[in-house]
Amino acid sequence: MPAACAQPAELSGSIAENVTCEDPVNPEPVDDSENYTVHAIDPTYNYICVMPGDSKTVDVKFRNEGSETITVAPKAVNSPYSFNVLDESWITISPANVTVEPGMEQDFEVEVNVPEDAESGEYEAQIVFTDDVYSYEYEDTEYIEENTEMYVNLMTLGISVPVRPKLELQTSYISDTLEPGKEYVYEIKIKNVAGKDVTIDPEITKYDDYYECYDYCGTPYGESAFSDDIIEISAPSVIKAGEIANMTIRVPVPEDAKGTYNSIIEMNADGEENDGSVPQINLGFTVRKQTSVPYVKTFTTTTADPITITVTTDIYSTSSSIRVSPKDEEPSLETSLKCNSNPVKMNLVETTQDVSVYSDWYNFPTWSIEEGSNYQNDWTEHIETYKVSGAVGTWELTIFPRNTDSFSYTITVGDSEKKLK
Numbered sequence: 303m304p305a306a307c308a309q310p311a312e313l314s315g316s317i318a319e320n321v322t323c324e325d326p327v328n329p330e331p332v333d334d335s336e337n338y339t340v341h342a343i344d345p346t347y348n349y350i351c352v353m354p355g356d357s358k359t360v361d362v363k364f365r366n367e368g369s370e371t372i373t374v375a376p377k378a379v380n381s382p383y384s385f386n387v388l389d390e391s392w393i394t395i396s397p398a399n400v401t402v403e404p405g406m407e408q409d410f411e412v413e414v415n416v417p418e419d420a421e422s423g424e425y426e427a428q429i430v431f432t433d434d435v436y437s438y439e440y441e442d443t444e445y446i447e448e449n450t451e452m453y454v455n456l457m458t459l460g461i462s463v464p465v466r467p468k469l470e471l472q473t474s475y476i477s478d479t480l481e482p483g484k485e486y487v488y489e490i491k492i493k494n495v496a497g498k499d500v501t502i503d504p505e506i507t508k509y510d511d512y513y514e515c516y517d518y519c520g521t522p523y524g525e526s527a528f529s530d531d532i533i534e535i536s537a538p539s540v541i542k543a544g545e546i547a548n549m550t551i552r553v554p555v556p557e558d559a560k561g562t563y564n565s566i567i568e569m570n571a572d573g574e575e576n577d578g579s580v581p582q583i584n585l586g587f588t589v590r591k592q593t594s595v596p597y598v599k600t601f602t603t604t605t606a607d608p609i610t611i612t613v614t615t616d617i618y619s620t621s622s623s624i625r626v627s628p629k630d631e632e633p634s635l636e637t638s639l640k641c642n643s644n645p646v647k648m649n650l651v652e653t654t655q656d657v658s659v660y661s662d663w664y665n666f667p668t669w670s671i672e673e674g675s676n677y678q679n680d681w682t683e684h685i686e687t688y689k690v691s692g693a694v695g696t697w698e699l700t701i702f703p704r705n706t707d708s709f710s711y712t713i714t715v716g717d718s719e720k721k722l723k
Contacts, residue, residue: 338434339368341455342407349460355418362457364431365407375399376410376431381458384426388461392416393427416463422578425461428453465579468496468571469541472670473624475584476551479707482591485554487626490583491670492549492569494541501540503570504549506530507582527561527589535567546669550626555589563587596636596702599711606692607716611648613637613701615709616683623666633684633706642695648688656683692716 342365352358366372378393394413402408412429434454472491480486494500508530537549551567567583568576576582603609615633639646692715703709 338436338454339432340434341365341367341431343431343455343457345457347458347460349462350414351462351464352414352416354416354420354422354463354466357413357415359411359413360459362410362412362429363407364402364410364455366402366404369404371401371403372432373399374402374408374431376412376429378412378459379428379430379453381426381428385424386421388425388427389417390427392420392461393429393459395429412457412459414459414461416461420463422463422465425463427459427461429457429459431455431457465577466496467581468500468579469493469502469569469581470495470667470669471581471583472666473583474581475586476624477586478625479588479590480553480555480559482555482559482589483557484628485552486628488551488553488624489626490549490551490624491546492537492541493546493667493669494543496579497543499540499542500571501573502537503539503573504535504537504567505570506533506535506585507566507568525561527563527587528556528559530565532556533565533585551585553587559589560591561589563589590707592705593703596700597709599699599701599713600696601699601713602696603692603694603715605716606694608692609690609697609716610712610714611637611639611688611690611699612685612712612714613688613709614683614685614711615703615706631705633682634704635684635686635706635709636702636704637686637688638700639688639690640698640700641693643698646690646697648690650686651689652685652687654685654687656685 342363344363344365348360348362350358350360364374364376375398376395378388378390378395380388380390392415394415396411396413397408400408410429430453432453432455436452436454470493476488476490478486492502532554534552534554535549536552538547541547563585564587565585567585569580569582571580613635615635637648639648699711699713701709701711
């Protein structure tokens, strides 16, 4: 948002001594013998966002604080603080000319019409209600001319003109955990919102071209888990206006792959450099083999109280709804127990599943959901509770996780709340 110069809190017939301004330029007042009246403007600042080809209207109140009836004919002028030069024809004020008696309040509408071919960026205008001005002398005249006259009775209007989007994506990222030797297939919907046909040529772009990735030592991150060229992208070359198309992304993970992979899919819409009108797809993969070594916990007991063991595993999938294959496999924990080196039978007494379910509309735009609500599980917690007869000795709990990256367990001896972890 561009910096805006605030109207002085108090202005009388002489120059105000204190003016606050968010602009770095520091003004110095110049003596001025002319008198002026400070009228009430509400609000004194407004900020709007208007797409090219669209319009927006804001309301502003003017109250005559003087002792005489005046004619108010508001006008729009460029702010000296504007980042871009505003075409004043964008702004229409109504009523254009009105008589306001002392103490009376008048409502105005400020309509902003941004042309279809307007350049995106930040603009700032001043809606001036009277010709009253005061002068300032600036030490730094790089941006503000020396002895600039500043209007007294005005509303500053910030106007943001964003780039009109060409494409919308079902999602802008794919984050997943992959296994070496498996092929993963993802499908993402793309909608043309440009109002005309758009050509695309999706390609992988190096992540470092957009972001500098460094560790705490200031050195680049390690080598990528696999090369960009193994990823296959299939999509139509032309998406017609209003059409929804599918883009398929295949990731055949090499057998020897390990580590992480990060990149961006650039859409190359209309063969032009991305001006912000086209979103990108961020790819973030972690390649990890299933563990082949079980987890072992050793603990001791000094009583023969019964023992309760609870093991919990969970699976969290951020890409299950856009991943076509392979489907997520159910997580499991293979558990066994020994006491003084002898196997102990574990009696399963309770199994619980805690599942988080959401509809696709929660994560995706409504246009990407084809038939009603498609329910997805993004988090599942599986809990198993075992009981065994107690004994004095040294115990060994073995847990072998399958299709999960994490698990937890609790060991309770007797009926006490003391737990061994």
